[in-house]
Amino acid sequence: IPVDPFDLVIFGGTGDLARRKILPGLYRRFWDGQMPPEARIIGAARSEMDEASYRAFVRDAVTEFVSKRKCDSELLDQFIERLSYVAVDARGEDGWEQLAGMMRDGVVKAYYFSVGPSLFGDIAERLHRFKIADDDARIVVEKPFGHNLETARALNATLARHFDETQIYRIDHYLGKETVQNLMAVRFGNMLFEPLWNAQYVDHIQITVAETVGVGGRGDYYDRSGAMRDMVQNHLMQLLCLTAMEPPSKFDPDAVRDEKLKVIRALEPVEPHDIVRGQYRSKDESYLVDVENKDSLTESFVAMKVHIANWRWNGTPFYLRTGKRMKERVSEIVVRFKEPPHSIFEEDTGQSANELTIRLQPNEGMDLTVTIKEPGPGGMRLIDVPLDMTFAEALGEEAADVPDAYERLIMDVIRGNQTLFMRGDEVEAAWAWTDPIINGWEAREDKPKPYEPGSTGPEEALILLHKDERRWRELR
Numbered sequence: 001i002p003v004d005p006f007d008l009v010i011f012g013g014t015g016d017l018a019r020r021k022i023l024p025g026l027y028r029r030f031w032d033g034q035m036p037p038e039a040r041i042i043g044a045a046r047s048e049m050d051e052a053s054y055r056a057f058v059r060d061a062v063t064e065f066v067s068k069r070k071c072d073s074e075l076l077d078q079f080i081e082r083l084s085y086v087a088v089d090a091r092g093e094d095g096w097e098q099l100a101g102m103m104r105d106g107v108v109k110a111y112y113f114s115v116g117p118s119l120f121g122d123i124a125e126r127l128h129r130f131k132i133a134d135d136d137a138r139i140v141v142e143k144p145f146g147h148n149l150e151t152a153r154a155l156n157a158t159l160a161r162h163f164d165e166t167q168i169y170r171i172d173h174y175l176g177k178e179t180v181q182n183l184m185a186v187r188f189g190n191m192l193f194e195p196l197w198n199a200q201y202v203d204h205i206q207i208t209v210a211e212t213v214g215v216g217g218r219g220d221y222y223d224r225s226g227a228m229r230d231m232v233q234n235h236l237m238q239l240l241c242l243t244a245m246e247p248p249s250k251f252d253p254d255a256v257r258d259e260k261l262k263v264i265r266a267l268e269p270v271e272p273h274d275i276v277r278g279q280y281r282s283k284d285e286s287y288l289v290d291v292e293n294k295d296s297l298t299e300s301f302v303a304m305k306v307h308i309a310n311w312r313w314n315g316t317p318f319y320l321r322t323g324k325r326m327k328e329r330v331s332e333i334v335v336r337f338k339e340p341p342h343s344i345f346e347e348d349t350g351q352s353a354n355e356l357t358i359r360l361q362p363n364e365g366m367d368l369t370v371t372i373k374e375p376g377p378g379g380m381r382l383i384d385v386p387l388d389m390t391f392a393e394a395l396g397e398e399a400a401d402v403p404d405a406y407e408r409l410i411m412d413v414i415r416g417n418q419t420l421f422m423r424g425d426e427v428e429a430a431w432a433w434t435d436p437i438i439n440g441w442e443a444r445e446d447k448p449k450p451y452e453p454g455s456t457g458p459e460e461a462l463i464l465l466h467k468d469e470r471r472w473r474e475l476r
């Protein structure tokens with residue numbers, strides 16, 4: 001279903017994020033018929049560039065990042081015609097009058113701030129001063145949303161001077177993933193899971209976001225941030241919220257976000273012995289070399305045990321881990337159910353327990369491990385088998401060719417649906433929980449444990465679960 005006609009301005013329209021994600025994503029929506037032909041995209045950035053050069057830049061980006069099959073020349077030509085460019089200086093006066101003149105009446109207006117957060121205030125102020133944004137306009141802001149509670153509050157206050165909370169779309173692209181939304185469908189669209197979704201039946205939950213890449217070209221930014229700020233405060237926190245939250249009364253932006261906020265507020269402070277920090281290091285490859293800071297104490301890996309202090313989750317730990325240069329690229333949530341209270345089978349190994357795995361990448365899908373009888377004449381021997389549901393297999397390749405998180409979220413912005421965007425108070429609550437943890441490390445000058453690149457992280461992370469007689473789902 002096509003969305004309403006829109007004018008979308010991308011500040012930072014020549015940047016890396018625009019090139020790799022936003023513009024190719026918009027083209028895929030156009031190709032699918034979801035972006036109406038009257039829609040317009042205006043790139044706005046610092047470089048002096050004419051419209052023809054910008055169109056050539058976007059054509060290259062689309063050709064590079066969208067599958068060949070979709071780069072059908074006629075549709076791509078039509079898409080390219082929807083593009084314009086204006087050179088603006090976020091901190092100066094140049095280009096703003098021109099941008100004001102380009103915006104049309106009677107269409108949805110959206111402004112994507114794909115620039116560093118230090119420019120958010122300048123852009124917001126100019127959008128108002130030059131009467132570019134009206135009361136219905138939407139702004140989209142990227143991570144990082146603050147560096148700690150104080151800076152996140154300041155950023156929220158800056159945006160609030162010019163925009164109402166209902167106009168602000170804070171992107172966490174994890175929320176745009178098909179499986180993440182499916183997690184809500186599975187939990188609240190079935191009778192099967194929700195009655196068991198609590199401390200009485202769930203032994204523990206694991207959330208893993210592991211990357212195989214190192215810090216790459218972002219060393220400078222990453223070293224000032226680290227895994228806790230870059231991944232846990234936002235992405236893992238969002239996954240934790242959707243897994244742990246109470247059923248909202250309806251699938252409406254504030255109903256969902258109210259429930260997520262309650263989870264964050266119920267998080268207990270984490271004791272130092274429940275956290276392991278790591279830094280990848282071997283004789284050939286080292287975090288310290290990658291970030292060009294031989295004394296860095298920043299973590300490229302973190303694993304922790306987290307408790308949610310409420311009725312539903314009392315006594316059920318959530319184990320979180322994320323890191324760079326790990327063995328496998330995987331994002332998944334594993335819900336491990338308890339073992340049956342009494343076994344009636346003599347040969348039962350006692351190992352059987354149901355496990356629901358929600359995979360965000362690769363191969364978005366879910367699988368549920370169930371215990372069955374091993375087929376054959378060997379008596380009542382039990383084995384665990386997966387009831388696998390990889391979307392590509394279950395729904396056919398075409399249906400599983402799901403939109404990328406960014407394109408889905410941008411269409412939600414145009415539709416005016418904030419459900420999958422973080423509210424200001426959520427972001428602040430998440431920082432309020434992470435700040436004391438990070439401040440504790442800094443005060444103690446806590447040294448991250450070294451781990452071999454391409455491994456599962458420091459040994460201490462394995463011990464964190466062994467101590468509780470549990471283990472991480474294996475990375476392959």
Ligand code: NAD
Nearest residue numbers: 012013014015016017045046088089090114115116142143
């Ligand atoms: P980038 O450095 O590649 O691009 C920055 C863009 O901002 C350029 O188009 C530049 O012209 C424009 N710009 C800079 N200063 C300006 C000014 N004074 N006036 C007008 N335009 C100006 O950055 P990026 O990687 O595209 O990232 C953009 C934002 O998105 C950052 O906040 C980043 O943290 C965030 N982000 C990026 C990624 C990613 O994968 N690249 C992922 C998540 C979040």
